[in-house]
Amino acid sequence: MVHGERRISPAEAGLTEDERLLAPGSRDWLHQDPWRVLRIQSEFVMGFDSLAELGPAVGVFGSARTKPTESLYADGVALGRALASAGMAVITGGGPGAMEAVNKGAAEAGGRSVGLGIELPHEQSVNPYVTHDLLFRYFFVRKVMFLKYSVGFVALPGGYGTFDELFEALTLVQTGKVRSFPIVLYGREYWEPLLEWLTGTVLAAGNVSAADLDNVCVVDTIDEVVARVLA
Known part of the structure; x- marks a missing residue:
């Protein structure tokens, strides 16, 4: 145990930091959560310090389940290579699949x-094509790093994690919390049904505007x- 940090109870063993933070409250929070605030602060400091001189970068999201034998993996490699050749850094979640493909293309270029x-309940090591890696305990701290250091986002076909990042970016742009920047979906066949739903159902119901x-x-x-x- 690091001096000044609390001990982790047996009930918390095996939980991620997000699970511990979001667990139903009890009086224990009086003693535990203040230390979590310091840990969260340290993650922000680590991220800001590490990425401050990165230069222009593009955040790329996509499925960790994309296999190297799939055409989408080759597309990811080509995308990473093209962005690097244009002088852009790439920022991914550092995992396997589409993320690995993009990191591979950028590194090889x-x-x-x-x-x-990100710390997950199951082991997921950073892929071997990452040249600059950071590990976060908290998803929300990691999201801030994506948003702060990316000048645009690209979403390759993916699942919940990709949707989460995509809609977070769209929400922040819509509400004016961040400047408007490019948000590009790659793969018309995959993404067009989502856009059709947004237009035909969500827009039609008045829950978003055409803008x-x-x-x-x-x-x-x-x-x-x-x-x-x-x-």
Whole structure:
């Protein structure tokens, strides 16, 4: 145990830091949560210090389940290579699948290949193509790093994690919490049903405006991705 930190109870053993933070409250929080605040603060300091001189970067999201034999993996490699060749760093979640592909392309092109890893209940090591890795305990701290140091976002086909990052970015742009920046969806066949739902159901119900939908575009080629991000 590090001096000044609390001991972890047997009931908490095996839980992630997010689970401990969000667990139903009790009087124990009086003694535990203040130390968590310091840990959260340390993660912000670590991230800011490590990425402050990164330069222009693009955050890329996508499924950890994408296999190296899939065409989407090859597309991810091509995307990472193209962004690096355009002078952009890439920032991914540092995991396998589509994230690994993008990191691989950037690293092989001699670019800056960043991986923002996250503590998960199951082991997930940072992929071998990351040249600059950071490990976070808290998802929300990690999200801030993506948003602060990316000049645009690219979403490759993915699942819940990809949707989470995508809608977080769209919400922050919609509410004016961040400046408007490119949000590009790669793979028309995968993403168009989502955009059709947003237009035909969500917009039709008056729950977003037409201008909100202008904050995202869908493309089918790597050249289009790079052009949109650099526009």
